[in-house]
Amino acid sequence: DAKTTQPNSMESNEEEPVHLPCNHSTISGTDYIHWYRQLPSQGPEYVIHGLTSNVNNRMASLAIAVDRKSSTLILHRATLRDAAVYYCIRTNAGGTSYGKLTFGQGTILTVHP
């Protein structure tokens, strides 16, 4: 069971950084950590993923603990458009995963003006 644990909800103010935590204490050495988000009435949107090292892209940064049992998605300056449900997902690097994403309940991020 590719389980992760996230807080049910978080709040932020506009233009402030947001740190969204995720625990994945049973992660295996070949599991990637993916983050997706789902805006209201839209499909999930890929945000970022990583294996061991911290990762940055135009949307966010991903900080992965040294023991890989937890990670944090960082939105450097939240905007109202970032209000969404954020999902932290473990994926197996190979084998027969074939894009089988196991979505949990995610973290509902509210951004206040």
Add this chain to the structure above:
Amino acid sequence: DTAVSQTPKYLVTQMGNDKSIKCEQNLGHDTMYWYKQDSKKFLKIMFSYNNKELIINETVPNRFSPKSPDKAHLNLHINSLELGDSAVYFCASSPGRRGNSPLHFGNGTRLTVT
């Protein structure tokens, strides 16, 4: 330019009917998927196709039959619709089959069975 497009966006139908949802991706991806999001907002994979070949079938009832005429299209046909089939269905695609390939999702088809 829409990457993964689904039609229709909304579908309202009666129990017992047969309906189809179409999906097309213009990303050149080899792998396509159908996911279902129920009323509690949980997303679960239903099917995965790679180059028109069925890879994953997650114990979905036989009433659901995916069809992939080519690698850019993956349609979902549902026979004998039931109330419990009401959900949002998302199509997705990815450039590969490995676990580090990001998925690109469409915006969903909201199916309501009355």
